[in-house]
Amino acid sequence: MKYRAEIDGLRALAVLPVIFFHAGFEFFGGGFIGVDVFFVISGYLITTIIISEMGEGKFSIVNFYERRARRILPALFFVMAACIPFAVMWLSPIDLQDFGQSLVAVSTFSSNILFWLESGYFDTASELKPLLHTWSLAVEEQYYIIFPLFLIATWRLGLISILALLFFIFLVSLGIAQWNAYNAPSAAFYLLPSRGWELLIGVFAAFYLRHRAHLKSHTANQFLSLLGFSMIIYSILMFDESIPFPSFYALIPTLGTGLLILCAVPKTIIHRLLSLKPIVGVGLISYSAYLWHQPLLAFARHKLFFDDISNVLLLILCILSLFMAWISWRFVEKPFRDRVKIGRRAIFISSLALMMTFSVIGGYFHKTSHMPLSVKLSNKQIDFPIKYNGILHNGKKCSFPKLQSPEDLCEIKGGSKANKMILIGDSHARVLSEAFYSSSSIFKSLIDLSATGCPFLLDVNINVGGTVNCSSDYQLARKNILLEKTDSIVIYQARLPLYFYGHGFDNGKSGGNEVRPKVKVSSSFIGSNKDSQELFLNSLSDSLEFIAKTNKSLFIILPSFSNGWDPLQRLVLIEKNKLSFAEAKDLLSIPKDRVEKRVGLLTELLEKISQEHANVTTINPNDIFCSELSCSPITSNGELLFTDEDHFSLKANSTILNKILNSLSQDLR
Numbered sequence: 001m002k003y004r005a006e007i008d009g010l011r012a013l014a015v016l017p018v019i020f021f022h023a024g025f026e027f028f029g030g031g032f033i034g035v036d037v038f039f040v041i042s043g044y045l046i047t048t049i050i051i052s053e054m055g056e057g058k059f060s061i062v063n064f065y066e067r068r069a070r071r072i073l074p075a076l077f078f079v080m081a082a083c084i085p086f087a088v089m090w091l092s093p094i095d096l097q098d099f100g101q102s103l104v105a106v107s108t109f110s111s112n113i114l115f116w117l118e119s120g121y122f123d124t125a126s127e128l129k130p131l132l133h134t135w136s137l138a139v140e141e142q143y144y145i146i147f148p149l150f151l152i153a154t155w156r157l158g159l160i161s162i163l164a165l166l167f168f169i170f171l172v173s174l175g176i177a178q179w180n181a182y183n184a185p186s187a188a189f190y191l192l193p194s195r196g197w198e199l200l201i202g203v204f205a206a207f208y209l210r211h212r213a214h215l216k217s218h219t220a221n222q223f224l225s226l227l228g229f230s231m232i233i234y235s236i237l238m239f240d241e242s243i244p245f246p247s248f249y250a251l252i253p254t255l256g257t258g259l260l261i262l263c264a265v266p267k268t269i270i271h272r273l274l275s276l277k278p279i280v281g282v283g284l285i286s287y288s289a290y291l292w293h294q295p296l297l298a299f300a301r302h303k304l305f306f307d308d309i310s311n312v313l314l315l316i317l318c319i320l321s322l323f324m325a326w327i328s329w330r331f332v333e334k335p336f337r338d339r340v341k342i343g344r345r346a347i348f349i350s351s352l353a354l355m356m357t358f359s360v361i362g363g364y365f366h367k368t369s370h371m372p373l374s375v376k377l378s379n380k381q382i383d384f385p386i387k388y389n390g391i392l393h394n395g396k397k398c399s400f401p402k403l404q405s406p407e408d409l410c411e412i413k414g415g416s417k418a419n420k421m422i423l424i425g426d427s428h429a430r431v432l433s434e435a436f437y438s439s440s441s442i443f444k445s446l447i448d449l450s451a452t453g454c455p456f457l458l459d460v461n462i463n464v465g466g467t468v469n470c471s472s473d474y475q476l477a478r479k480n481i482l483l484e485k486t487d488s489i490v491i492y493q494a495r496l497p498l499y500f501y502g503h504g505f506d507n508g509k510s511g512g513n514e515v516r517p518k519v520k521v522s523s524s525f526i527g528s529n530k531d532s533q534e535l536f537l538n539s540l541s542d543s544l545e546f547i548a549k550t551n552k553s554l555f556i557i558l559p560s561f562s563n564g565w566d567p568l569q570r571l572v573l574i575e576k577n578k579l580s581f582a583e584a585k586d587l588l589s590i591p592k593d594r595v596e597k598r599v600g601l602l603t604e605l606l607e608k609i610s611q612e613h614a615n616v617t618t619i620n621p622n623d624i625f626c627s628e629l630s631c632s633p634i635t636s637n638g639e640l641l642f643t644d645e646d647h648f649s650l651k652a653n654s655t656i657l658n659k660i661l662n663s664l665s666q667d668l669r
Contacts, residue, residue: 001048006264007041008283009274010257014038015286017236019293019321022127023314030239033253035136036198036246037232038290040257042140043202050148051210054155061148066344068144069351071287072137074336075328077354079291080106083130083299084361090302092569092576093369095128100365102131105138107355107362109145112138116190128301133294135190142192143199163207166200173197174248181247183463194246198254205261214265224263225270231256288328293321305573375571378581382638384568385649388431412436414443419664420487421445424478425494427452428557428647432493435653442661447488449478455494457539458546460521462499475543482550490547491660493557495646496602500536504645505564505598541605548613555660556606559599560621561590561631562646571640581638589630595622619659624652 014037021031049067053059080103087099098118105114112135126132154162173196180188188194215221235253243249264270273279282289296317300309336342374383412433421443423429423436429450436446454462454470456478462470482490498504499521521536547554567588574584599622610616625631625641633642641652648656 001045001052005280006271006274007045007261008286009276009279010037010041010260010264011283011286012279012281013232013274014041015289016282018133018290019318022133022294022297023318024127025311025314028236029241030236030243032241032245033232033235033239033250036250036253037257038136039140039195039198040202040205040254040261042143043199044205044261045202046144046147047203047206048210050151051206054151055210059148059152061152062344064148065144066347068141069347070337070342071333072141073347073351073354074332075288075291076106076134076137077351077358078328078332079288079295080131080358083295086295086299087130087365090299092572093371094566094569095302097366097369099130100362100367100369102129102134103362103365104359105362106131106134107358109138109141111135112142112190112192116186128298130295130298132298133290139190139192139195140199143196147199147203159207159211163204166203170197170200170204173200174251177250178247181244185244188244188246198246198250201254201258202261205258208262215263218267221263221265222268224259225265225268228256228259228263229270229273231259282322285322285325285329287325288333289322289325292324292328293318296321296324305570371568372572375575377571377575377579377584377638380581380638382571382634382640384571385640385643385651387643388434388647388650410448412440412446412448414445415441416444419443419489420447422447422449422482422488422490422552423493424449424456424482424490425492425557426450426455428495428560429491429493431643431647432491432557432653432656434650435657438650438654439657447481449481450493455496455499455540456492456543456547457499457521457536458543460535460539462521479546482547482552487552489553489555489664491555491557492544492547495562496540496559497562497598498646500533500602501598502532505562537605540602541609544606544609544616548609548616551615553664554613554616555663556610556616556618557656558606558618558620558622559602560648561595561625562598563588563590563633563642564645566644567633567640567642568644571634585632585634585636588634589632592626592628592630595626595631617663619656619663621648621652621656624655 014034016034017028017031018034019031020028021034025031050059050064083099084103087096091099101114101118102111105111111131115129115132115135151162154165157165173193177188177194177197180194215224231252235256239245239249260270260274264274297314300313300317336347371384374381376382414436419442421436423433423446427450430448430452433446433448433450436443449456451470451474454474456475457470458475458479459472460475461472521532521539544554544556570588571584574587579587606618610618622631625633634640639651641649643649
């Protein structure tokens, strides 16, 4: 295959925006599209090699996998090995456990599947995962396994049939990407079915150049290469994480890359630009640069977890990733590509041995790394509250019922002759049921209609982290139960700011931003043009009005303070850094005005409903967590009131339950 310097220049155009994006520079808000550029380049290069050799009758699947192993694995294993000691030194037990999982997944070419599965409601901030970026390598590795086998199986069908099949697959994959981007965004982002069409753009470019020459018109090449370059630059500068991706939006940078491959020929402006020696030099080390940048940034954020990381330090880390990339390229990548010095047998045996070794190490980390039960700060013992794991009723765990029959109801029998209660909301309501269970003498029965990620909101679907786990059918089923129980007390609690804003609490850099999959509220009625926030507010108001008009006593737990980080993990890091309890208290506090800004609009709406209905009472949980100036998940005597970044402990929920009981009239007690 003839060397094209501009392709290495294109690699530089791909890797630098990715590095700056992960560093957090706002100017590169769409820098993540660099991965999409890489996909197109990979599709082009790999296809060019395969069809050239197949056309000459020289293609060998073993030779192909050997070349891929030489290209990908040595540098990857080098970076993985370098990460291990820093992971042991700096990661919390839970983070080390997750790191162990990623070691296994990277070794088995499945890290994209792991990070897709991890991208749920309680996922760790993505910027803190040292090996998160390997998801794209896994996508390419899966492509390397499937695509050569596809060509071997279809080669005899002829060029037209192969291209027709590939175009069909392209349309299906693009359709999956478009649908998933709006309905299952995590799957869209991480999995091959949603990314395959990007690789196929490069495949089509390879087939075109195999059977056709570049365009002869200099003017056409000049215009189309400038257009392609502009499409990539536009995506880098104008896209951000709010863009549904990879959807049709991804056609802009990927088609732009395809145009550069086809039209950035000698004598064009873009060819001259991409062929400049410094840019080609970055392109040559781009693979190692991609490997190094995320671990360097992630470990720096772990080490400096309690401090803001300056832009100067972030820029230094970006430059360091290029320096480490040169070392990897010079002393790891290049030697392992030399077939004379390192034979095929050595490559395959060493690769298999290292894959098994990293899998064993990762399995060990995952099995042995667990959070302690307490920490000791300034001679003050802080015990961690047990996380809620589902209460038992009738000998089985309570989970959201199918509501197909009365037996499906999650009902808890109490010791009182009064107070039939219905608890409804999301996982915040679910953990509140633990307090009821611990105080069963205060109620006759409790029907638990709570479900994780599913507040009671009529006529909407709620998509949390790419999964519609809260459909309008669920809402209707719960509505029917509320209509049947005419003499019950209803308690409503949900993490309302999450659904309204569509993301978790932003507690600033030093707070370890809660980076979560986006949450979307959508109408169950076809044709609705209301945005997510408007739908949410309308549905919340209508839903609570509906409960109030049933004449039941309705207690609404107001939107609460939320950390945006797990206080248990933070306390372990505080102890590890030998900080005092006073310092811990400061690091675990959030200014009260920031909390009030987050919950203010929703609190006003709920208070308004309470004022309009005599049977509606609001309970403010922030009275438990907040002083005049700040809010904290830990009390002055060292009690933790949270079990993670946003769920209350049994202690906090028992206090909320007592607030409810104190609000009830004496004859209802």
